[in-house]
Amino acid sequence: MSGVQVGKRIIGAESPVTVGWENIGRVEGGPIKQMFFTYFQPAVLFGLLAFWYYAPNEWALASIGIAVGLGFKVFLLGLEWVNPRYRSWQLTWKEFATDVFYVGLGYTILRMADSYIGDGAMVEAVQGAFDWDKFAWFTDLPLLVQALLISMIFDFGQYWMHRGMHNWYPLWLTHAPHHYITQLNINKGAVGNPVELFLIGLGIGGFFDFLPRAFLLAGAIGMAVGTYQHINVRFNTPAWWRFIFNTTEHHSVHHSRDYEATRSNYSGTWIIWDRIFGTCVDGEAELLGMEGGRRMDIGETMVYPFVEGYKSAKAAVARRLGGGTQPPQLEPAE
Amino acid sequence: MKLPLIDFIWRTRGELRLDPPLSADEAFSRIDPLFQTAGTTYGVDGDTLTYAKRNPGAQDKLATFTRGRLQVEQRGQSAVMRYDLSSTALLLCFLAPLLFLAFAQLAVTINAWEKTDVAATEATAKAKDEDKDKAKPVPKLNPVDEFLGAPPPEDPNKKKDKKKDEGRHSPTRAYVLAGLFFAIYLVGRWLEPWLIRRRLRTALAGE
Numbered sequence: 035m036s037g038v039q040v041g042k043r044i045i046g047a048e049s050p051v052t053v054g055w056e057n058i059g060r061v062e063g064g065p066i067k068q069m070f071f072t073y074f075q076p077a078v079l080f081g082l083l084a085f086w087y088y089a090p091n092e093w094a095l096a097s098i099g100i101a102v103g104l105g106f107k108v109f110l111l112g113l114e115w116v117n118p119r120y121r122s123w124q125l126t127w128k129e130f131a132t133d134v135f136y137v138g139l140g141y142t143i144l145r146m147a148d149s150y151i152g153d154g155a156m157v158e159a160v161q162g163a164f165d166w167d168k169f170a171w172f173t174d175l176p177l178l179v180q181a182l183l184i185s186m187i188f189d190f191g192q193y194w195m196h197r198g199m200h201n202w203y204p205l206w207l208t209h210a211p212h213h214y215i216t217q218l219n220i221n222k223g224a225v226g227n228p229v230e231l232f233l234i235g236l237g238i239g240g241f242f243d244f245l246p247r248a249f250l251l252a253g254a255i256g257m258a259v260g261t262y263q264h265i266n267v268r269f270n271t272p273a274w275w276r277f278i279f280n281t282t283e284h285h286s287v288h289h290s291r292d293y294e295a296t297r298s299n300y301s302g303t304w305i306i307w308d309r310i311f312g313t314c315v316d317g318e319a320e321l322l323g324m325e326g327g328r329r330m331d332i333g334e335t336m337v338y339p340f341v342e343g344y345k346s347a348k349a350a351v352a353r354r355l356g357g358g359t360q361p362p363q364l365e366p367a368e
Numbered sequence: 369m370k371l372p373l374i375d376f377i378w379r380t381r382g383e384l385r386l387d388p389p390l391s392a393d394e395a396f397s398r399i400d401p402l403f404q405t406a407g408t409t410y411g412v413d414g415d416t417l418t419y420a421k422r423n424p425g426a427q428d429k430l431a432t433f434t435r436g437r438l439q440v441e442q443r444g445q446s447a448v449m450r451y452d453l454s455s456t457a458l459l460l461c462f463l464a465p466l467l468f469l470a471f472a473q474l475a476v477t478i479n480a481w482e483k484t485d486v487a488a489t490e491a492t493a494k495a496k497d498e499d500k501d502k503a504k505p506v507p508k509l510n511p512v513d514e515f516l517g518a519p520p521p522e523d524p525n526k527k528k529d530k531k532k533d534e535g536r537h538s539p540t541r542a543y544v545l546a547g548l549f550f551a552i553y554l555v556g557r558w559l560e561p562w563l564i565r566r567r568l569r570t571a572l573a574g575e
Contacts, residue, residue, distance in 0.1 A: 087516075087518055088517065088518060088519070089519070090519055091519055091521070091522050094519075122427060124427070126426065126427070126431065126432075127432065127552075127555065127556045127559055127560055128426075128431050128432050128457050128556075128560075129426050130552070131457065131461050131464075131549075131552050131556065132457075134545075134548065134549070134552065135464065135549075138464075138468060138545040138548075138549070141541045141545065142468060142471040142472075142475075142541055142542045142545060143471050143474075145537075145541075146471075146474070146475060146478070146537050149536060149537070173507050174508070174510060175510060176510040176512040176513055177509070177510065177513045177518060216425060216426050216427075217426055217427075245507060245521050246521070247518070247519075247521065327406075327425065328406070328423070329423055329424070329425050329426055330423075331423050
């Protein structure tokens with residue numbers, strides 16, 4: 035495989051990656067199907083923004099946001115069935131049950147733990163320690179500006195945390211299990227070691243005071259864009275969307291078996307962060323995963339960072355003490 | 369170990385008529401592609417094939433049933449393939465509701481434990497709350513949003529009907545997930561044996 039030069043890098047030398055929008059697959063079918071899968075994403079985004087912008091206060095609740103999110107996911111599961119991007123990513127009963135298990139952990143035990151040690155608790159502690167006031171001026175901005183700022187600030191944090199995970203071994207250990215997924219489906223974003231899910235959820239948004247409605251609008255942007263990161267649906271996504279937002283195409287490149295390709299497209303929602311920091315690769319990939327596509331089971335996913343961390347630490351100590359030959363350290367596969 | 373009733377949870381048994389009759393070798397060679405996947409070990413002993421899969425790939429046709437025994441039996445002029453397959457995934461899915469019920473119980477326990485903590489400091493907290501209430505400024509919409517007709521934010525000083533103290537953690541989600549996993553189990557217990565039967569039949573027919 036020769037790969038394609040993108041900037042100074044060769045993408046797709048180790049595993050097939052399609053580079054460039056002109057080369058990726060398109061929706062096949064009649065004009066109505068074409069139209070649906072071209073305008074669905076923007077229609078949902080603008081529809082949700084309008085809904086949260088004008089919803090009366092008694093509707094503008096986080097619980098309704100969660101209900102809308104769940105309904106949306108169920109609908110997208112249907113779309114995966116109707117118009118899959120790759121047959122080789124088709125959802126099976128076992129994959130679905132496994133994915134729901136990770137989602138379930140996130141909704142229950144991790145959420146409980148997060149209320150004590152998550153970013154909310156940290157922000158509270160920092161503010162309590164220094165007696166800072168929140169940035170009250172933030173609430174005077176137009177709602178959509180507040181929402182954009184919340185979304186972009188959070189995603190900026192995610193971008194660097196994610197990039198850090200691909201560049202610093204201890205963080206990589208927490209993120210590696212997520213890269214063992216071999217196909218993208220709607221709930222695959224939740225698949226990974228709980229420590230990683232905790233780290234990626236950290237944000238500095240809590241330092242800012244904002245109107246609850248702005249928070250819901252930001253949530254809607256995250257939902258109507260970020261959800262498509264892990265989805266097996268073929269869309270003819272509009273060019274402007276692909277320019278500013280992350281897509282399943284971008285994210286499949288990130289999950290590819292090609293090492294160089296995985297060192298790209300780190301953002302969750304705003305791919306423009308990748309464009310600004312020089313890590314964006316426009317394209318798509320079908321063959322995903324690590325170690326030739328070995329699937330990691332739930333048990334290994336839960337203990338991987340600790341087991342691998344222990345092995346590496348032991349090896350490092352042995353090296354320091356002048357021990358024998360050491361096995362090569364696992365390379366962060368960005 | 370024989371657990372004839374309980375093992376219905378994770379096992380599926382059945383037989384397929386081989387029409388026209390096939391020898392064991394011929395039948396096993398037809399289903400051989402199902403075992404040519406990563407993490408699969410299998411062996412044939414006369415008329416019996418035994419296999420085991422360790423962590424099969426997502427698209428492995430036998431991903432759910434990771435261990436099994438298939439036997440070809442000649443019955444006069446005809447032949448049948450009997451199968452007895454077991455699934456760790458089905459068993460774990462059957463047990464998953466228990467885990468989520470445990471999470472729900474944990475939430476209830478922590479709530480009860482924290483409630484006693486809160487009661488001790490309630491008086492001081494109340495006084496603080498009142499101070500806070502007085503200090504809260506009323507948030508205003510930006511003129512742009514007013515012009516576009518967005519509903520104004522609620523006055524934080526307005527006393528809301530205080531909900532009953534339900535504690536920090538709601539066990540509801542865990543209950544819902546326990547129910548969801550039971551539903552997923554029921555679907556899987558019906559769907560997966562049906563699919564495996566169909567796959568074996570198709571493979572044996574040589575289609």
